[in-house]
Amino acid sequence: MDFAATSILPAFQAMPYATPAAVGGLVFSVLFFNKFISSKKKGNSKLLPVPVVPGWPIIGNLLQLKEKKPHKTFLRWAETYGPIYSIKTGASTVIVLNSTEVAKEAMVTRYSSISTRKLSKALKILTDNKCMVATSDYDDFHKMVKRYILTSLLGAGAQRRHRGHRDTLVENVSSQLLDRIKTHPQQAVDFREIFESELFGLSMKEALGKDMESLHVDELQATLSREEVFNVLVLDPMNGAIDVDWRDFFPYLRWIPNKGFEMKIEQMNFRRHSVMNALIQVQKKRIASGEEINCYIDFLLSEGKTTLTEKQIGMLVWETIIEASDTTMFLSVKPCNDSLLKRQDRLHNEIQNICGAEKIKEEHLPQLPYLNAVFHETIRKYSPAPVIPLRYAHEDTQIGGYYIPAGSEIAVNIYGCNMDKKVWENPEEWTPERFLDGKYDPMDLHKTMAFGAGKRSCAGALQASLIASATIGRVAQEFEWRLKDGEEENVDIVGLTTRKLQPLHVINTCGLPGACLCNISQSLAYPMIPPSDPLEESHPLSELLDAIEQEFYGPKSITLASRIIGYAQTVDSETNLLHNTTRSFGM
Numbered sequence: 001m002d003f004a005a006t007s008i009l010p011a012f013q014a015m016p017y018a019t020p021a022a023v024g025g026l027v028f029s030v031l032f033f034n035k036f037i038s039s040k041k042k043g044n045s046k047l048l049p050v051p052v053v054p055g056w057p058i059i060g061n062l063l064q065l066k067e068k069k070p071h072k073t074f075l076r077w078a079e080t081y082g083p084i085y086s087i088k089t090g091a092s093t094v095i096v097l098n099s100t101e102v103a104k105e106a107m108v109t110r111y112s113s114i115s116t117r118k119l120s121k122a123l124k125i126l127t128d129n130k131c132m133v134a135t136s137d138y139d140d141f142h143k144m145v146k147r148y149i150l151t152s153l154l155g156a157g158a159q160r161r162h163r164g165h166r167d168t169l170v171e172n173v174s175s176q177l178l179d180r181i182k183t184h185p186q187q188a189v190d191f192r193e194i195f196e197s198e199l200f201g202l203s204m205k206e207a208l209g210k211d212m213e214s215l216h217v218d219e220l221q222a223t224l225s226r227e228e229v230f231n232v233l234v235l236d237p238m239n240g241a242i243d244v245d246w247r248d249f250f251p252y253l254r255w256i257p258n259k260g261f262e263m264k265i266e267q268m269n270f271r272r273h274s275v276m277n278a279l280i281q282v283q284k285k286r287i288a289s290g291e292e293i294n295c296y297i298d299f300l301l302s303e304g305k306t307t308l309t310e311k312q313i314g315m316l317v318w319e320t321i322i323e324a325s326d327t328t329m330f331l332s333v334k335p336c337n338d339s340l341l342k343r344q345d346r347l348h349n350e351i352q353n354i355c356g357a358e359k360i361k362e363e364h365l366p367q368l369p370y371l372n373a374v375f376h377e378t379i380r381k382y383s384p385a386p387v388i389p390l391r392y393a394h395e396d397t398q399i400g401g402y403y404i405p406a407g408s409e410i411a412v413n414i415y416g417c418n419m420d421k422k423v424w425e426n427p428e429e430w431t432p433e434r435f436l437d438g439k440y441d442p443m444d445l446h447k448t449m450a451f452g453a454g455k456r457s458c459a460g461a462l463q464a465s466l467i468a469s470a471t472i473g474r475v476a477q478e479f480e481w482r483l484k485d486g487e488e489e490n491v492d493i494v495g496l497t498t499r500k501l502q503p504l505h506v507i508n509t510c511g512l513p514g515a516c517l518c519n520i521s522q523s524l525a526y527p528m529i530p531p532s533d534p535l536e537e538s539h540p541l542s543e544l545l546d547a548i549e550q551e552f553y554g555p556k557s558i559t560l561a562s563r564i565i566g567y568a569q570t571v572d573s574e575t576n577l578l579h580n581t582t583r584s585f586g587m
């Protein structure tokens with residue numbers, strides 16, 4: 001996620017379970033609350049009120065939002081009530097925005113009236129009461145920490161300095177996929193698993209200068225493995241963010257205890273703080289020993305020493321870990337997209353034309369319009385943050401010509417904007433070609449609403465786009481993806497971000513120097529995958545040998561290559577497996 005960027009979803013999924021004793025109080029409180037609200041509305045603007053989606057007394061529309069995909073429900077309602085309407089989630093009125101036009105009006109033109117965030121109880125605890133760039137209100141703190149994060153980490157200059165980490169990530173993803181094919185040729189590859197671990201590694205290096213194997217945490221009196229640290233810093237808080245205290249919907253019932261929930265979130269918070277403290281102490285020792293690294297913690301400890309407390313520094317560092325580790329994970333839905341499976345040849349060919357035998361690099365990206373279109377079409381259709389975390393109108397305002405009273409919560413349905421039929425032709429279809437019609441500036445990161453808009457638009461958009469595009473490119477260059485027979489495209493929301501449900505099968509079709517030999521042996525070892533390209537009859541094997549010798553390996557490798565190809569020839573007569581080798585050389 002952006003921690004902030006996806007946390008609204010679960011709030012709509014939770015239904016309150018009130019005790020009978022609470023119900024009497026609830027009815028009384030609701031009557032009182034409604035009276036209070038209606039008296040506040042009197043005498044206000046002459047603008048029309050927004051259309052209302054009918055719901056139930058007291059709970060409002062909560063029941064209708066119980067299903068897993070509120071962003072889809074919102075879009076359905078937009079067909080009846082228009083791009084802007086209001087719903088009730090218990091005691092709160094939420095204005096839902098479903099088109100780019102009204103969303104941009106709220107996020108840009110009317111921003112000064114709705115620049116505060118409305119956080120659930122769990123998020124208040126987990127964000128140390130908004131102590132993050134993404135969850136803070138628009139104030140001096142926000143401006144300062146946004147400047148810090150851009151200068152040190154996410155701005156264009158900082159991204160240039162962190163280039164090495166991204167290159168390592170792409171390289172590692174590729175070699176791990178190759179390893180998997182080698183060691184488990186018959187098994188589907190779970191791309192997410194590999195990518196998740198690499199993203200976590202990248203986030204640790206950017207945030208703290210180093211990745212780690214394990215960590216001793218004094219406050220927990222335990223040594224945690226890397227995986228346990230990942231759980232405490234990323235997975236647990238994400239699950240915590242979707243844990244809903246039903247009192248969020250009925251603030252006037254806050255007097256009813258919900259101890260189980262509070263303890264669970266507090267414990268999660270304690271563990272997170274303990275791990276962050278331990279990580280920071282390790283880095284402080286490193287700095288004291290004279291070893292400085294270009295990373296966020298070093299920057300904050302120096303630049304923020306008079307402006308930030310140690311706890312705030314810990315929160316800000318943690319923010320980048322969770323944001324970098326999660327949102328870009330949307331990429332793991334990409335290869336399962338059935339349409340991409342059908343289009344991977346086009347992508348592969350574009351990359352081959354530009355990169356030839358070279359491995360794709362970030363420098364190639366501006367010359368690869370189709371890859372760029374694939375990236376934007378993927379975040380359009382599978383927006384990692386389908387609904388932006390709630391904003392709050394702190395004064396009366398208007399959107400789309402409707403009156404928005406102070407106190408309304410504002411939900412921007414990014415999914416709704418990106419699926420708006422007035423803007424996108426056949427929005428349900430995954431069609432990267434839509435971005436190639438000359439209407440779009442290739443360098444524009446905001447072709448869709450996926451990164452938000454205005455002052456609070458995503459600070460990590462550049463990093464996300466570089467990592468995702470380079471990884472998609474590399475994976476398309478080296479591998480061919482397909483779903484196991486009988487499996488269908490199935491992308492669903494699990495937890496906070498869009499996630500693919502079935503792992504994919506991968507075949508290596510690498511056109512890259514370093515992988516060619518192992519590619520050939522993998523082809524041999526991967527009998528369940530049928531050949532991808534028919535071997536042209538005229539294609540002489542000696543050309544393969546020449547290619548290996550001249551381009552990649554030098555004369556010494558010939559012996560090995562000849563042996564492999566000789567073996568391949570033998571096997572070929574029975575199984576046709578040699579066909580897979582042709583694309584290894586981009587022929």
Ligand code: HEM
Pocket residue numbers: 001002005107133134135146149154320323324327328330379383384385388389414450451452453455456457458459460461463464
């Ligand atoms: C494809 C990946 C990503 C998507 C789709 C995405 C989307 C978003 C969205 C929708 C917002 C909220 C905008 C708003 O509230 O109006 C946001 C904010 C933010 N994102 Fe991302 N994000 C992605 C990746 C990242 C990464 C990798 C980082 C950092 C490492 C990051 C850091 C941030 C920050 C710091 C903010 C808050 C900006 C502010 O409030 O001024 N994002 N993102």
